[in-house]
Amino acid sequence: xxxxxxxxxxxxxxxxxxxxxxxxxxxxxxxxxxxxxxxxxxxxxxxxxxxxxxxxxxxxxxxxxxxxxxxxxxxxxxxxxxxxxxxxxxxxxxxxxxxxxxxxxxxxxxxxxxxxxxxxxxxxxxxxxxxxxxxxxxxxxxxxxxxxxxxxxxxxxxxxxxxxxxxxxxxxxxxxxxxxxxxxxxxxxxxxxxxxxxxxxxxxxxxxxxxxxxxxxxxxxxxxxxxxxxxxxxxxxxxxxxxxxxxxxxxxxxxxxxxxxxxxxxxxx
Amino acid sequence: xxxxxxxxxxxxxxxxxxxxxxxxxxxxxxxxxxxxxxxxxxxxxxxxxxxxxxxxxxxxxxxxxxxxxxxxxxxxxxxxxxxxxxxxxxxxxxxxxxxxxxxxxxxxxxxxxxxxxxxxxxxxxxxxxxxxxxxxxxxxxxxxxxxxxxxxxxxxxxxxxxxxxxxxxxxxxxxxxxxxxxxxxxxxxxxxxxxxxxxxxxxxxxxxxxxxxxxxxxxxxxxxxxxxxxxxxxxxxxxxxxxxxxxxxxxxxxxxxxxxxxxxxxxxxxxxxxxxxxxxxx
Numbered sequence: 001x002x003x004x005x006x007x008x009x010x011x012x013x014x015x016x017x018x019x020x021x022x023x024x025x026x027x028x029x030x031x032x033x034x035x036x037x038x039x040x041x042x043x044x045x046x047x048x049x050x051x052x053x054x055x056x057x058x059x060x061x062x063x064x065x066x067x068x069x070x071x072x073x074x075x076x077x078x079x080x081x082x083x084x085x086x087x088x089x090x091x092x093x094x095x096x097x098x099x100x101x102x103x104x105x106x107x108x109x110x111x112x113x114x115x116x117x118x119x120x121x122x123x124x125x126x127x128x129x130x131x132x133x134x135x136x137x138x139x140x141x142x143x144x145x146x147x148x149x150x151x152x153x154x155x156x157x158x159x160x161x162x163x164x165x166x167x168x169x170x171x172x173x174x175x176x177x178x179x180x181x182x183x184x185x186x187x188x189x190x191x192x193x194x195x196x197x198x199x200x201x202x203x204x205x206x207x208x209x210x211x212x213x214x215x216x217x218x219x220x221x222x223x224x225x226x227x228x229x230x231x232x233x234x235x236x237x238x239x240x241x242x243x244x245x246x247x248x249x250x251x252x253x254x255x256x257x258x259x260x261x262x263x264x265x266x267x268x269x
Numbered sequence: 270x271x272x273x274x275x276x277x278x279x280x281x282x283x284x285x286x287x288x289x290x291x292x293x294x295x296x297x298x299x300x301x302x303x304x305x306x307x308x309x310x311x312x313x314x315x316x317x318x319x320x321x322x323x324x325x326x327x328x329x330x331x332x333x334x335x336x337x338x339x340x341x342x343x344x345x346x347x348x349x350x351x352x353x354x355x356x357x358x359x360x361x362x363x364x365x366x367x368x369x370x371x372x373x374x375x376x377x378x379x380x381x382x383x384x385x386x387x388x389x390x391x392x393x394x395x396x397x398x399x400x401x402x403x404x405x406x407x408x409x410x411x412x413x414x415x416x417x418x419x420x421x422x423x424x425x426x427x428x429x430x431x432x433x434x435x436x437x438x439x440x441x442x443x444x445x446x447x448x449x450x451x452x453x454x455x456x457x458x459x460x461x462x463x464x465x466x467x468x469x470x471x472x473x474x475x476x477x478x479x480x481x482x483x484x485x486x487x488x489x490x491x492x493x494x495x496x497x498x499x500x501x502x503x504x505x506x507x508x509x510x511x512x513x514x515x516x517x518x519x520x521x522x523x524x525x526x527x528x529x530x531x532x533x534x535x536x537x538x539x540x541x542x543x544x545x546x547x548x549x550x551x
Contacts, residue, residue: 040544047460184317263517266529
């Protein structure tokens with residue numbers, strides 16, 4: 001056995017306060033720490049207002065934390081700007097919940113998917129189109145449809161466009177913020193499978209944020225449970241699901257509706 | 270004492286839908302839907318987006334847009350609901366047939382107190398004084414276990430949490446003691462812990478009132494918990510119908526089986542790639 005690797009990403013004591021008035025602040029996230037290794041998925045679960053999306057946005061540097069730090073490949077990135085921020089962003093991409101509102105409706109799929117390349121100033125002549133087509137093909141879209149607009153695709157296909165856009169810069173970490181929540185179950189299962197296949201193939205790490213605990217069990221190696229801005233419990237997937245310690249985790253798990261086990265014929269064996 | 274004489278004949282279905290077909294200029298959205306719901310029973314109508322489940326409920330309530338053409342029948346205590354005048358439908362809707370929708374915030378008027386809105390729903394159908402209606406509103410809010418109901422009738426929708434707002438909607442649905450409750454994705458927008466409470470409440474309310482319920486959702490697990498009978502829809506057609514036990518334990522159709530297989534389960538263990546935890550290691 002060689003040494004323990006430096007985590008791909010480590011969040012340390014992250015907090016975020018928002019001003020809500022002249023003298024009032026609201027603490028959305030408080031003292032959140034976790035790490036994610038290569039080819040590993042951290043699931044973050046919690047109910048609305050628990051701070052999971054704010055956490056994701058701090059990791060992606062879409063908003064700045066009030067305090068705490070984020071290390072990516074051992075390097076503190078919370079102060080990055082300009083070229084170093086751009087470098088960081090080629091390593092970290094996001095996929096959002098609603099593909100229609102997160103993809104520009106006036107841009108063709110080719111423009112949407114190649115946008116991160118343009119931002120990265122990596123538009124090698126002629127290379128862009130072939131990269132877009134390769135990314136579309138990999139996520140199961142017909143590359144001949146690259147001149148269509150997002151609205152011409154179903155919800156599941158549109159989410160594949162969002163995944164192709166994230167993949168095109170070959171990120172090491174993809175943050176999925178409720179990325180499958182809006183999809184029908186059959187489509188959801190396919191997109192989850194695609195995400196796992198991509199992880200196996202490219203050693204991608206995910207931070208997978210979801211309110212649906214059953215979905216998180218399908219994809220995450222480890223799970224952090226958030227409530228009111230704090231992580232109340234985190235650990236390996238099976239420990240969290242099979243032997244939860246915190247009262248809130250227990251309550252969450254007990255609330256998940258399940259198909260009556262006496263009847264359940266659709267269970268995978 | 271009975272405003273609903275047909276309640277006596279308890280074997281007759283409260284709602285009976287036959288060969289319901291809904292067509293829009295751009296196409297058919299429901300093609301031949303048939304089902305019955307008896308007193309105290311819940312029919313779960315389940316399907317993915319575009320299956321026609323919500324269109325079915327809108328047709329029953331007479332809320333389809335004008336360009337829709339409906340054929341077939343939907344009888345409530347034997348009386349046809351389709352093709353009735355707006356005025357006649359308004360008398361039934363909210364009184365004998367109540368509705369609960371997905372998003373309580375957009376179903377409630379932000380400018381009026383919740384007590385006023387529940388009381389108005391009552392007075393529109395049952396008449397009486399405003400004070401009496403307000404007492405009914407407080408009673409209904411108490412029945413759905415809104416804490417300090419008498420004190421909260423004067424509060425506005427934004428002063429309630431999502432779960433409490435859905436309780437307000439259920440109180441409004443119950444205030445006229447309906448024989449049929451149509452619930453369209455009533456727990457979809459709620460957090461799981463709140464969803465569990467609202468599902469319990471709906472089951473309890475139904476036990477108490479013996480109303481028939483049409484429960485529409487995309488979530489098979491929710492359907493399995495609340496339904497006596499289940500109708501699976503896809504692309505406007507009924508794929509399969511049966512008791513909840515039959516649908517979930519021995520589904521006959523491939524589509525039902527595929528839906529069940531795609532539903533994630535809390536205790537499913539899926540093979541994932543091994544994380545790389547060591548330097549240069551596999």
